[in-house]
Amino acid sequence: xxxxxxxxxxxxxxxxxxxxxxxxxxxxxxxxxxxxxxxxxxxxxxxxxxxxxxxxxxxxxxxxxxxxxxxxxxxxxxxxxxxxxxxxxxxxxxxxxxxxxxxxxxxxxxxxxxxxxxxxxxxxxxxxxxxxxxxxxxxxxxxxxxxxxxxxxxxxxxxxxxxxxxxxxxxxxxxxxxxx
Numbered sequence: 001x002x003x004x005x006x007x008x009x010x011x012x013x014x015x016x017x018x019x020x021x022x023x024x025x026x027x028x029x030x031x032x033x034x035x036x037x038x039x040x041x042x043x044x045x046x047x048x049x050x051x052x053x054x055x056x057x058x059x060x061x062x063x064x065x066x067x068x069x070x071x072x073x074x075x076x077x078x079x080x081x082x083x084x085x086x087x088x089x090x091x092x093x094x095x096x097x098x099x100x101x102x103x104x105x106x107x108x109x110x111x112x113x114x115x116x117x118x119x120x121x122x123x124x125x126x127x128x129x130x131x132x133x134x135x136x137x138x139x140x141x142x143x144x145x146x147x148x149x150x151x152x153x154x155x156x157x158x159x160x161x162x163x164x165x166x167x168x169x170x171x172x173x174x175x176x177x178x179x180x
Contacts (some may be wrong), residue, residue: 098128
């Protein structure tokens with residue numbers, strides 16, 4: 001059964017790539033559009049989408065994680081290529097755990113231990129966002145928050161941790177003495 005799915009996925013993928021190559025070569029308008037809009041980072045995003053499709057077709061929801069990482073890095077490269085802001089990598093790398101979180105959430109929605117995957121994925125996205133904001137503040141990529149950026153990020157992280165503690169324990173903070 002698994003071999004049939006793999007063959008089906010590979011066959012469909014090869015047909016789609018071949019069809020895309022024929023259309024892009026035979027229809028000049030499509031080729032012009034591709035030349036103007038399809039820059040090199042889009043290949044990385046496309047590779048992430050292909051990994052995701054292979055995971056869908058083979059019934060492997062866990063493939064969503066590497067697909068999200070590859071596509072996310074492609075998105076970072078696309079941003080840097082469009083803006084010329086290659087120095088942003090000094091803080092953009094902090095988004096990678098968030099990409100893992102997105103992939104984990106997708107895997108959960110597709111059938112891999114949904115509740116745990118959603119919780120774990122959301123935590124990774126929050127951690128990644130905080131890391132991104134802290135590093136962007138320190139390395140000059142987040143001038144919106146000004147000189148208090150790191151302090152604001154730490155306060156928001158503290159609020160998140162407190163709320164998470166209350167929600168998990170059903171109204172009382174986890175560290176609270178339960179004999180009272």
